[in-house]
Amino acid sequence: MxxxxxxxxxxxxxxxxxxxxxxLYIGGKWVDTSSSKTFDVEDPATxxxxxxxxxxxxxxxxxxxxxxxxxxxxxxxxxxxxxERGKIIWKIGDLIDNHAEELAQLESLDNGKPVAVAGxxxxxxxxxxxxxxxxxxxxxxxxxxxxxxxxxxxxxxxSYTVKEPVGVVGQIIPWNFPxxxxxxxxxxxxxxxxxxxxxxxEQTPLSALRLIEIIHDSGILPDGVLNLVTGLGEDAGAPLAxxxxxxxxxxxxxxxxxxxxxxxxxxxxxxxxxxLGGKSxxxxxxxxxxxxxxxxxxxxxxxxxxxxxxxxxxxxxHEKVFDKVTEGISKIADQIKVxxxxxxxxxxxPLVSDEQFQKVSGYIESGKSEGGxxxxxxxxxxxxxxxxxxxxxxxxxxxxxxxxxxxxxxxVVCAQPFSDENxxxxxxxxxxxxxxxxxxxxxxxxxxxxxxxxxxxxxTVWINCHNIFDASLPFGxxxxxxxxxxxxxxxxxxxxxxxxxxxxx
Ligand code: NAP
Ligand code: MG
Numbered sequence: 141m142x143x144x145x146x147x148x149x150x151x152x153x154x155x156x157x158x159x160x161x162x163x164l165y166i167g168g169k170w171v172d173t174s175s176s177k178t179f180d181v182e183d184p185a186t187x188x189x190x191x192x193x194x195x196x197x198x199x200x201x202x203x204x205x206x207x208x209x210x211x212x213x214x215x216x217x218x219x220x221x222x223x224e225r226g227k228i229i230w231k232i233g234d235l236i237d238n239h240a241e242e243l244a245q246l247e248s249l250d251n252g253k254p255v256a257v258a259g260x261x262x263x264x265x266x267x268x269x270x271x272x273x274x275x276x277x278x279x280x281x282x283x284x285x286x287x288x289x290x291x292x293x294x295x296x297x298x299s300y301t302v303k304e305p306v307g308v309v310g311q312i313i314p315w316n317f318p319x320x321x322x323x324x325x326x327x328x329x330x331x332x333x334x335x336x337x338x339x340x341x342e343q344t345p346l347s348a349l350r351l352i353e354i355i356h357d358s359g360i361l362p363d364g365v366l367n368l369v370t371g372l373g374e375d376a377g378a379p380l381a382x383x384x385x386x387x388x389x390x391x392x393x394x395x396x397x398x399x400x401x402x403x404x405x406x407x408x409x410x411x412x413x414x415x416l417g418g419k420s421x422x423x424x425x426x427x428x429x430x431x432x433x434x435x436x437x438x439x440x441x442x443x444x445x446x447x448x449x450x451x452x453x454x455x456x457x458h459e460k461v462f463d464k465v466t467e468g469i470s471k472i473a474d475q476i477k478v479x480x481x482x483x484x485x486x487x488x489x490p491l492v493s494d495e496q497f498q499k500v501s502g503y504i505e506s507g508k509s510e511g512g513x514x515x516x517x518x519x520x521x522x523x524x525x526x527x528x529x530x531x532x533x534x535x536x537x538x539x540x541x542x543x544x545x546x547x548x549x550x551x552v553v554c555a556q557p558f559s560d561e562n563x564x565x566x567x568x569x570x571x572x573x574x575x576x577x578x579x580x581x582x583x584x585x586x587x588x589x590x591x592x593x594x595x596x597x598x599x600t601v602w603i604n605c606h607n608i609f610d611a612s613l614p615f616g617x618x619x620x621x622x623x624x625x626x627x628x629x630x631x632x633x634x635x636x637x638x639x640x641x642x643x644x645x
Contacts, residue, residue, distance in 0.1 A: 148482040151242040162193040167207035168363025174199040184252035185480035187525030196371035198379035204367040208335040211364030218333040226277035233270035248481035252489035266323035272611035273327035296645040303636040305333030307387030310380040314393040315341035316447040322348040332635035413624030413634040417547040418577030421570040422452035425583035426460040433582035434468030440606035446551035450578035455555040462557040470516035473531035490527040497527035500550030507543035567595035576618030580606040
């Protein structure tokens with residue numbers, strides 16, 4: 141790395157990490173790719189190269205799957221008593237906290253998010269899920285089941301179930317929360333007793349690489365339990381999803397690639413879990429605490445630059461408060477300081493890549509040409525090499541506009557008023573999307589809040605809040621937002637098989 145690439149003082153570990161040629165991690169060793177190909181990772185605030193990573197391919201995936209298979213089949217992980225495995229998983233949480241500053245800096249440099257946000261949200265949420273899952277390692281239990289078999293009168297049976305690890309899991313993750321998505325995937329798989337091959341996003345592989353380096357240096361995980369192959373989706377992700385010796389694939393990313401994953405998984409009918417896109421509604425009633433609703437709706441769309449699968453990208457505000465709400469959110473949007481993530485005064489960093497910059501700015505232009513009214517932002521600028529898009533509020537939008545139908549994955553909210561307080565109608569509007577990931581409802585009327593929550597077809601409904609996450613809360617989507625749940629004890633279903641055992645007494 142050319143030192144001039146970094147305009148900011150960084151933690152010593154970050155500087156030395158970025159200076160290395162990154163390798164693949166297979167069977168407990170750092171190895172080169174079989175192709176020797178590399179790809180560059182850029183700083184999205186400048187467009188300059190940050191680091192160079194190994195471009196893994198199907199041969200590397202094959203080696204990583206072999207290592208994970210061997211670690212699983214030999215019992216190298218499941219053979220460790222559950223309480224000891226739990227302690228190891230807990231220690232990974234401690235390791236993350238002990239390296240919090242450098243992980244936050246790497247996340248900011250690689251993804252573009254403000255370093256303070258990475259330090260306050262991404263890093264502690266990541267350590268927390270390891271601690272939460274550490275406790276589950278000793279609590280993955282079956283049941284005893286009384287059975288009454290009609291064709292064996294008089295016979296007595298003892299039937300019970302056990303939950304066993306699904307086996308080798310392939311995990312493919314996106315760039316919006318690189319460390320946290322790695323943590324959401326690795327922690328439950330380890331708790332369930334699985335072994336892992338992880339494929340981070342090509343835009344943001346650094347924090348996962350560093351996390352695995354930290355785990356490797358601590359010596360706490362047996363070789364082959366956790367493997368990492370960096371590379372491009374088509375070259376490394378696709379062979380992982382289709383690999384015949386992978387028992388399960390867990391994917392977070394676009395709905396489009398999620399559909400490809402299901403096809404790739406069909407070869408050996410591996411289990412699939414998918415956490416995909418969204419077009420989540422934020423619904424504000426006139427009786428809501430309007431100041432709180434304005435702040436909440438702004439944060440719902442602008443947090444992480446709108447690069448959240450659950451971003452509140454469709455705003456429905458009652459006509460009595462519509463102008464006040466859109467003006468309030470616009471005022472917040474205008475005041476948000478956009479800049480490099482490593483600048484501590486920055487409140488919104490650049491988008492992750494030029495591809496996302498082109499995509500999001502394209503949506504802004506399509507919104508304008510389809511008759512949407514820009515009441516804040518609408519500006520974007522890549523003249524410095526960084527991918528900066530200003531927080532944008534569109535009023536006068538409707539359900540037929542591309543902007544309202546498709547996932548933008550940027551800081552762009554589409555506002556629409558509603559006049560009627562008929563909950564059926566409001567729910568129909570909120571549900572008028574192929575997605576079903578999340579929603580928020582803002583009202584002081586608890587009856588309205590709960591009734592609407594029950595009518596919304598989404599995996600998460602927040603009432604008088606948005607973007608509230610906890611390791612114990614399941615998260616995932618209805619409809620085209622995915623299959624299965626991340627986090628909570630629900631996620632363990634993704635990583636376990638149920639076996640029924642019957643004894644003839
Ligand atoms: P994506 O293509 O779905 O990428 C997610 C992950 O899948 C990455 O690791 C990617 O590798 C990998 N991948 C790509 N093609 C694959 C294939 N054929 N087989 C297996 N793995 C494959 O997402 P993106 O291109 O980065 O972003 C596009 C859009 O996806 C965004 O604009 C946004 O709408 C949505 N998105 C959603 C989420 C979410 O949390 N739900 C997160 C990120 C993006 P590469 O990195 O090499 O592509
Ligand atoms: Mg892609």
